[in-house]
Amino acid sequence: MAPSGGAYHRHRAAAPPSRLRRGLARGLMALVSVGAVLMTGAGYYVAHGALGGITVSDALSPEDPRSSGDNMNILLIGLDSRKDQDGNDLPWSILKHLHAGDSDDGGYNTNTLILVHIGADNKVVAFSIPRDDWVAFSGVPGYNHIKIKEAYGLTKQYVANKLANQGTYSQKELETKGREAGRAATLRAVRSLTGVPIDYFAEVNLAGFYDLAQSLGGVDVCLNHAVYDSYSGADFPAGRQRLDASQALSFVRQRHGLENGDLDRTHRQQAFISSVMQELQASGTFTNIDKLKSLMAVARKDVVLSSGWDEELIQRLGTLFSSGNVEFRTLPVVRYDNIDGQDVNIIDPAAIKAEVAEAIGAPQASTTAATTAAKPNPSTVVDVINAGSMSGLATEVSRALKKRGYTAGQVRDRNSGEPTATTIAYGAGAETDARNVATLLGLDAPKQPNAAVQPGHIRVTVDTNFSMPVQDDTTMDDTTTSKSNTYYYNGAATTYPTPDQGKPIDGGGVPCVN
Template identity: 55%
Template structure:
């Protein structure tokens, strides 16, 4: 239980919420995996869905594990009236939170924070520093995924500002909701945390849906420690770097070439942005490369040959992942696992330019161009084109922000990374 909080509803980029020092472990008792072949399929299915930012709907199989579904935290943030895809296709939003807390808002143990090399629980916040929108077509064959750069300046609704970095939609709405609940007399920290996070998820989903112009059928959420736990369960993922890097902020210190990462190195690898030529855009490429390399590793039948690894993966997924309600994981993963020659392609949404708004570095984007690109990639008819005012100009026009335009080359979103490229080599 969180014992003390910041001033009611306060939002700051580096949110500070003191809490209990012990990480909460939860989940109902589970039946043991009965045989190794079923366990291998189970592990693949768990990674397909529950690792979220690790594999992104890889479509690996699930076998006879309906009892597992009850172990996940379930969210209704999509809403009953949300638009849905038609014709058998589906879109899944994967959200990675940068919070240094667990699902219950409790502080992580010091030894885990040390491994994360991400400061203590007063650092970070409830920012969705990783957002990936995955499209699975009706035939389940050619899966398309877009990383959404976290610093994209976008229109937001239902929060305290008209525009914000897209990563902030979650935390701003969470803080605003908790403020309103406290004003209404709600004092239970657990209820505030639960309802605040649910509002943050709904705001993020709504914001991504407005930016991309496509429905979102399902979503999954994982935190920084969840990624660490899943990397631990994977037992080492191979990555490749084009150049040597050394970054004290993320503790990413790697020579050029291939590396098999420890859990702590995995976190550093996907978090580093300082010292990279394209900053945060290069970080999205790191995340994509990690996911695809992990997927290729899991496609090797020899990867999971012991029940210890399988159990660790299942435990991590159930402990750290939040899934949208109504998601029949067993049926879904079994269906995905029957598709031969499945292919996944990752791209990053384009950025028009870098800018500074109210003293913060932001990405200026063209929402109309983004919608057209995503809708075409997802096999939808693009929405009618309309004139869009660049975000910085719109902000200035409404006195919502002060923008400084800097002449610079168009940021490089990079080439698509695909599942048939082995271990992708990135900056």
């Protein structure tokens, strides 16, 4: 256990039929964590075909893997950003309530990642992914391991800078394309870590969380111990209490002085969601048309949705979550460590995949791109087509495949009539190599030859959101070092606390947390 008074902390890395039923359905979306309940209002607009300003993302492409049958996985993303959807700074009238620094702080880290699984049997399990989990990563030169929270921001910056150098895009276009690439990178990172597909996602920023809590008139929480943290503004006694919007943000953002580091923060996010769900069920918020309109207005500016949200989905979620029958879990951490000056969570990817598979009752199947023992046929030619706006991407992919032993063919931009999204196709006689290339690139393998592709050829098409997946043989750079699992407090050396995953939290009350 860490000493009190903020001794232990994590370093920030650089950078339906009835109105009631419809209301409960929307209330369900509280699972977006830090404010994702705002998804509820978004759900109304999506279900009625009038998005009314809701940002809809295409980062989750039709070619990405999907769940089978009636199973469903939804990724909920809490973005630690002080900027709006166009990249403009949030006004000081909002920032002053957030205890979150100015618009230069936070960057585009995804400080909340929750994967919600809804089974065909209506079993609901929500997995919190600690933001400092040290994961394999590719797609941005100079990085092969990062904290999972950084996948969004690093990719966003890299793509935006690369496009800016071409000199043909406005600042707003650079922001939009960069964020889309960041979302796609986050989706890949979570799929790789958990071994399961993602069918939908929702993203909300800090302002969205604050607006949500304010619209509810505060949130009930319960603390095991009194806390004080000048960084987040958290200053609360032990026990159950009601927090206003600014305090609620401090409650879920506190990361200094917590007994169990990064994992305690995930437990707070889970407790917040559980409390909000109870609040929405008890208060009748969505039966009041004025409150409902207010919530919708918040959703328009604070939420991003993947395509595909519709009334049937909202109804299903409403039926499930109104019962409060949700289990929250925190994915396991092996130990805390410090690598190149960054406090990180060392994880066991195989153990994480096994826990997710066990909890959802599914066979283990990783979506991580894996190397294959089969040797490429030297007569098979791989053509790579750039369908996106980032120059050099097709060349990068072609070179990577050549290193794997594949014969490089054409490398060019797409022609009219060719695919516009990342996909793979093959001509007669290239089926085996096409499947292996698809595995290496993390793409769905084509099921039959394409007459438009020459015999013996494979056509790989990549768009702006694509980046080469990490391969199984990826290791840390020689310059990356893991330091002693110690830190210093009042002149004395001590160790990080032992990670405590904690017991699963159900979604039916206000649990007490650290």
